[in-house]
Amino acid sequence: xxxxxxxxxxxxxxxxxxxxxxxxxxxxxxxxxxxxxxxxxxxxxxxxxxxxxxxxxxxxxxxxxxxxxxxxxxxxxxxxxxxxxxxxxxxxxxxxxxxxxxxxxxxxxxxxxxxxxxxxxxxxxxxxxxxxxxxxxxxxxxxxxxxxxxxxxxxxxxxxxxxxxxxxxxxxxxxxxxxxxxxxxxxxxxxxxxxxxxxxxxxxxxxxxxxxxxxxxxxxxxxxxxxxxxxxxxxxxxxxxxxxxxxxxxxxxxxxxxxxxxxxxxxxxxxxxxxxxxxxxxxxxxxxxxxxxxxxxxxxxxxxxxxxxxxxxxxxxxxxxxxxxxxxxxxxxxxxxxxxxxxxxxxxxxxxxxx
Numbered sequence: 001x002x003x004x005x006x007x008x009x010x011x012x013x014x015x016x017x018x019x020x021x022x023x024x025x026x027x028x029x030x031x032x033x034x035x036x037x038x039x040x041x042x043x044x045x046x047x048x049x050x051x052x053x054x055x056x057x058x059x060x061x062x063x064x065x066x067x068x069x070x071x072x073x074x075x076x077x078x079x080x081x082x083x084x085x086x087x088x089x090x091x092x093x094x095x096x097x098x099x100x101x102x103x104x105x106x107x108x109x110x111x112x113x114x115x116x117x118x119x120x121x122x123x124x125x126x127x128x129x130x131x132x133x134x135x136x137x138x139x140x141x142x143x144x145x146x147x148x149x150x151x152x153x154x155x156x157x158x159x160x161x162x163x164x165x166x167x168x169x170x171x172x173x174x175x176x177x178x179x180x181x182x183x184x185x186x187x188x189x190x191x192x193x194x195x196x197x198x199x200x201x202x203x204x205x206x207x208x209x210x211x212x213x214x215x216x217x218x219x220x221x222x223x224x225x226x227x228x229x230x231x232x233x234x235x236x237x238x239x240x241x242x243x244x245x246x247x248x249x250x251x252x253x254x255x256x257x258x259x260x261x262x263x264x265x266x267x268x269x270x271x272x273x274x275x276x277x278x279x280x281x282x283x284x285x286x287x288x289x290x291x292x293x294x295x296x297x298x299x300x301x302x303x304x305x306x307x308x309x310x311x312x313x314x315x316x317x318x319x320x321x322x323x324x325x326x327x328x329x330x331x332x333x334x335x336x337x338x339x340x341x342x343x344x345x346x347x348x349x350x351x352x353x354x355x
Contacts, residue, residue, distance in 0.1 A: 032074035034147075037066040037159050039166045044242045046160065052080035058140050059085050064166070065140040066159070066173050068108050070148050072096055085110070085137060095144050098131040102231040105237040111136040111246055113174070113235060116228035117151065117181050118188045124193075126136070127188065127221045129228065132181065134174055136246055141170040143177060150183040152177060169250045178236065185229065192218060196275055203279060207286050215283065219276045226269050233262045300355050304345050308338050 034049040040063045049055060049067075058065045072095070073076075082092050091112050094100050105112040113134040121128050132150075135142040143152070155176045158165050165172070194217060202211050239247070240255040247255075315324065315334060324330040349355045 014182045016326075025279075025335075030072040031278060032069060032077045034077075035068040037156070038063050039159065040064070041167055044160070044162070044166065052077055052084060055081075055084060059137060061139050063139065064168070064170050064173065066170070067140060067142045068152070069142065069144045072098070072144065072146055081142070084142070085135070085142070087135065091135065095133045098146055102228060102235050104235045104242070106242055106244060109137065111174075111239070111242070111244060113178070113239065115178065115181055115232060116237065117145070118185065118225065119149070119151075120188055120191050121237065126217075127192075127224065129224065132177075134177060136170055136174045138246060139170060141173045141177075151180045169248055169251070171247045172254070174201055175251055175258065178239075179254070179261075182232075182258055182261045182265065185225075186261075186268075188225075189265065189268050192221065192272060196272060196279075199279060203286060204281050207283050212280075212283055215276060215279050218315075219280075222269060222273050222276060226273065229262065229265055229269060233259065233266060235255050236262050296355065300349055303349075304342050307345075311338055311341075 034052070034055075035073065036045070036047055036049050036055070036058075038045045038058070038061075043063070055065075055067065058067070069077075069081075078092050080094065081087065082089065088107050088110075088111060091105075091107065091110070094114065096271070100114045102116060103114050113136070115132050115134070117130045119128050119130075120126075129210045130146050130150075133142075133144040135144075145154075157175070158176065166178075195214075199211065199214055199218070202214075236259045237256060240252050240259060314324070324334070327333075346355075
């Protein structure tokens with residue numbers, strides 16, 4: 001198994017000025033697609049956006065806009081996006097450098113949030129991670145992700161249905177996106193828990209090297225989850241408590257609920273880590289017990305053959321005057337004695353519960 005790398009993506013080239021836009025994503029999606037959700041209490045628009053120029057006026061509009069961006073390959077899109085919404089160059093740099101630690105940053109005019117979204121690849125039986133960047137402004141929220149496919153469809157559907165969501169601001173849309181990501185953690189952890197239960201049964205039945213490989217694989221996934229979710233607790237906490245007019249008091253209550261869910265996820269991860277550490281000890285103990293059983297059988301066999309070997313050695317000596325050598329029933333008698341000695345020793349070992 002290859003060592004766990006702390007920086008899995010393409011590192012930023014050293015020496016570049018701060019704010020230089022370089023696509024360091026692992027997902028080389030050259031096309032950048034944009035979808036706009038724009039709404040008020042009475043109006044609703046959902047449409048694909050071909051050019052960033054079509055988003056002009058949204059930063060100062062009275063409507064609420066969710067700009068959903070997928071793919072980080074087109075640098076011109078991000079340059080235009082930065083100019084249109086007055087985004088700090090460091091924000092765009094962090095968006096494109098997709099190995100960021102989950103974090104929360106206040107840039108006065110916008111709030112910038114980085115989180116990790118996880119999904120379980122059932123075919124390869126592994127966890128895939130993806131960086132999600134959220135930029136919250138006064139009238140808009142921009143979500144940026146590396147590749148198509150996410151957990152935001154319930155959020156989109158709630159906006160389409162209305163049901164009070166359209167009366168909320170972009171801070172509430174940001175909350176819903178974060179809530180969807182955190183809720184999906186529970187699904188990933190549930191699937192990991194099922195894999196752990198299967199491994200426990202396998203460990204108790206007949207563990208082998210493949211079992212240990214599976215345990216180490218899940219341990220690495222747990223490390224990746226822990227490294228991405230532990231900082232998220234501070235991110236959500238700052239998002240709730242940061243004194244900024246972009247987050248309404250009514251939304252902070254909901255953000256607090258996301259914080260509680262994040263704590264639950266962290267506790268579940270820590271529990272799984274303890275279980276996995278115990279599984280490694282259980283595997284080593286099982287292998288040791290199996291080896292002890294084999295050694296016990298071999299020791300019993302060797303112990304039985306010690307007196308038999310001694311008898312065979314005595315009568316294998318080339319002395320001329322050995323009475324039993326000339327006796328007609330000498331050979332059958334010695335064979336009988338050797339069998340009797342072996343049977344008596346087996347009975348003795350059984351009574352002592354040594355076998």
